[in-house]
Amino acid sequence: MKDSKWTWRSVSLISIVTTIVLMVGLVYAVKDIIYPVGEVTESSLPQQTAAPVTETVKLLKIVALGDSLTKGTGDNTGEGFVKRTVTGLSAKGVTVDFLGNMGINGLTTAGLLSKLNEDGVEYALRMSNVVLLSVGGNDLFKDSDILENNGAQQGNTTSSTSGQELTPESLLAALPEAAARLEKILDKISQINPNAQVYYMGLYNPFGDIPELLAPGNQAVTKWNNTAMDIINEHSNMTLVPTFDLFNRHLDKYLSTDHFHPNGDGYQRIGERFIQAVQ
Numbered sequence: 001m002k003d004s005k006w007t008w009r010s011v012s013l014i015s016i017v018t019t020i021v022l023m024v025g026l027v028y029a030v031k032d033i034i035y036p037v038g039e040v041t042e043s044s045l046p047q048q049t050a051a052p053v054t055e056t057v058k059l060l061k062i063v064a065l066g067d068s069l070t071k072g073t074g075d076n077t078g079e080g081f082v083k084r085t086v087t088g089l090s091a092k093g094v095t096v097d098f099l100g101n102m103g104i105n106g107l108t109t110a111g112l113l114s115k116l117n118e119d120g121v122e123y124a125l126r127m128s129n130v131v132l133l134s135v136g137g138n139d140l141f142k143d144s145d146i147l148e149n150n151g152a153q154q155g156n157t158t159s160s161t162s163g164q165e166l167t168p169e170s171l172l173a174a175l176p177e178a179a180a181r182l183e184k185i186l187d188k189i190s191q192i193n194p195n196a197q198v199y200y201m202g203l204y205n206p207f208g209d210i211p212e213l214l215a216p217g218n219q220a221v222t223k224w225n226n227t228a229m230d231i232i233n234e235h236s237n238m239t240l241v242p243t244f245d246l247f248n249r250h251l252d253k254y255l256s257t258d259h260f261h262p263n264g265d266g267y268q269r270i271g272e273r274f275i276q277a278v279q
Contacts, residue, residue: 070103074261
């Protein structure tokens with residue numbers, strides 16, 4: 001009788017222990033389902049340091065080369081189109097580092113080609129990523145003595161001081177050699193700094209208000225600009241900035257008293273064109 005009693009007690013105890021073990025196992029199983037082993041809650045993750053936000057604003061490092069137009073001759077403020085371009089870009093929020101204006105009065109393509117061999121000019125070009133350039137006007141007009149012809153500047157004659165009649169042919173007498181030098185200039189700049197964007201200023205006819213010089217001047221300037229465009233189109237990093245249309249029939253508004261260089265308003269219009277091109 002006693003053996004039977006202890007037997008049932010043992011069975012009951014085992015049943016209770018088994019039940020407890022099963023309940024504990026069930027609890028852990030439910031916990032594993034709700035919170036799987038290895039899963040880490042978001043709040044327990046170490047907080048990552050946010051990557052710094054870097055601005056992608058490109059710094060324009062601008063240098064200007066060329067003749068009196070680059071220098072700004074004729075502008076009473078002394079700014080010319082170069083300084084106006086730099087100021088205008090800055091006003092639009094563009095970050096600009098102006099490296100310098102190397103414009104020289106009377107500079108021809110031959111003169112500029114020689115200047116490109118100077119260490120200082122080469123260094124400035126290597127440091128830049130934008131080059132503003134004007135050259136060719138002295139080649140086109142000076143060889144016909146137009147700039148020395150005070151009578152022509154006053155609209156009283158169509159001949160140069162040497163007695164040569166001003167025709168498209170006479171105006172363009174120097175074009176083949178000058179165009180060849182322009183091509184060498186652009187090639188040289190590209191060799192010095194192949195990554196720089198070059199913006200070349202197209203020519204205008206400063207004598208368009210002189211009836212006798214309107215047609216030959218327009219034809220000469222148009223042919224020069226077309227030749228320059230053909231050369232520039234060979235370079236993917238170069239742009240011709242047109243100015244002919246700005247001055248055509250508006251010389252009284254945009255030329256200085258020397259009847260050749262732009263005044264402040266004229267340079268402002270040119271600067272606006274360069275700003276559009278650079279942006």
